[in-house]
Amino acid sequence: GAGVSQSPSNKVTEKGKDVELRCDPISGHTALYWYRQSLGQGLEFLIYFQGNSAPDKSGLPSDRFSAERTGGSVSTLTIQRTQQEDSAVYLCASRHPGLAANEQFFGPGTRLTVL
Amino acid sequence: GNSVTQMEGPVTLSEEAFLTINCTYTATGYPSLFWYVQYPGEGLQLLLKATKADDKGSNKGFEATYRKETTSFHLEKGSVQVSDSAVYFCALTKSGSARQLTFGSGTQLTVLP
Numbered sequence: 001g002a003g004v005s006q007s008p009s010n011k012v013t014e015k016g017k018d019v020e021l022r023c024d025p026i027s028g029h030t031a032l033y034w035y036r037q038s039l040g041q042g043l044e045f046l047i048y049f050q051g052n053s054a055p056d057k058s059g060l061p062s063d064r065f066s067a068e069r070t071g072g073s074v075s076t077l078t079i080q081r082t083q084q085e086d087s088a089v090y091l092c093a094s095r096h097p098g099l100a101a102n103e104q105f106f107g108p109g110t111r112l113t114v115l
Numbered sequence: 116g117n118s119v120t121q122m123e124g125p126v127t128l129s130e131e132a133f134l135t136i137n138c139t140y141t142a143t144g145y146p147s148l149f150w151y152v153q154y155p156g157e158g159l160q161l162l163l164k165a166t167k168a169d170d171k172g173s174n175k176g177f178e179a180t181y182r183k184e185t186t187s188f189h190l191e192k193g194s195v196q197v198s199d200s201a202v203y204f205c206a207l208t209k210s211g212s213a214r215q216l217t218f219g220s221g222t223q224l225t226v227l228p
Contacts, residue, residue, distance in 0.1 A: 004158075033215055043204065043218035056213045091159065095214070104216060106151075106159040 002026075004107035006092050012113045013082055021077040021110045025094030032075050033095070033104060034067060038088035046090075049075060082114045117142045121205045121219030128195055128226050136190040136222045138179075138205035146207040148172075148181050148188040149216070153202045162190075162203070195226045 005024045013019050025032050034046040048056040049069045060066070064083075069075040079086055089111050093104040122137040140146065150162040150172070163172030168183035177192045188205060205219040 031214070035216070042220045043206075043216075045215040045217070048213045048215050050213075056215065059215075093159075093216075103161055103164065105161075108158040 004092055004094050004105055006090075006107040006110050008110060009108065010111045010113075012115065014115050015084060016081055018078065018080045019082055019112065021079075021090050021112070023075045023077070023092030023107060025073065025075070025092070026096070026105055027073075029094035029096050029105070030072060031095040031097060031104075032069060033093045034075070034077050035091040035093065036088045037091055037109070041088075043091075046077070079112075082112075084114050087112055087114045117146065117207060117209060117217045119205050119207055119217055119219035122222055124221070125223035125225060128224070130197055130226055130228050131194045132226075134190070134192040134195045134199075134224070136203055136205075136224070138188045138190065138219060140186050140188065140205075140207050142186075142207055142209060142217075144209060145183075146209050148179070149206045149208070150177070150179055150188070150190050151204040151206055151218075153204065153221075155201070159204070195224075197226045197228050200224055200226045 007022045032049040037043050045059040047067050051072045052069050064080045067077045089109040091109045092107045095104045118141045120139050147166045149164045151159045152162045153159050163174040165172040165181035171180045179188050179190045202221045202223050204221045206216045208214040
């Protein structure tokens with residue numbers, strides 16, 4: 001597609017359940033990022049992929065959070081045993097390695113609500 | 116570590132008013148600086164950027180100048196429109212392979228007709 005896509009757009013889950021969030025980056029963008037946007041914390045970096053490897057996972061808030069990327073394309077962010085404080089909008093962004101000034105293109109986000 | 120401090124909102128202006136949203140940063144080295152905008156119901160979009168000191172980024176009538184001496188990147192527009200109503204985020208990236216964005220807290224702008 002023309003832009004970064006994410007699915008689902010909205011997810012409501014019960015506390016303790018696992019959720020998977022998907023990101024499809026722009027074709028050819030080898031760098032992929034996950035961010036979280038919440039009322040209390042603003043926009044926070046979670047994890048960075050270069051190709052299929054994740055050299056920077058420093059923003060993942062706990063070991064309940066994990067992410068993978070396959071084929072240098074689609075990425076999945078998994079949250080296990082969700083808690084109410086996980087409620088937020090999860091944003092994915094991708095970046096072409098050759099673009100100047102490190103411009104990242106963002107998807108529309110997945111709004112996660114944990115009841 | 117890196118941080119971005121952004122003017123507290125919300126900001127409400129009348130159409131054709133002058134806009135300034137202040138942004139200051141803390142970073143070692145020479146970061147690249149950005150303004151992103153989030154329109155209601157839409158994703159984050161890059162508004163403008165600057166990669167080195169004294170660079171001026173501009174787009175859609177908005178401008179911001181990279182001031183290393185004051186570690187600032189204030190956003191300005193001479194005459195705002197109702198369609199500029201959105202949340203504005205100042206951000207930076209450091210050089211290096213990861214280049215993740217560090218964001219300010221965002222400023223909600225509402226422009227009234």
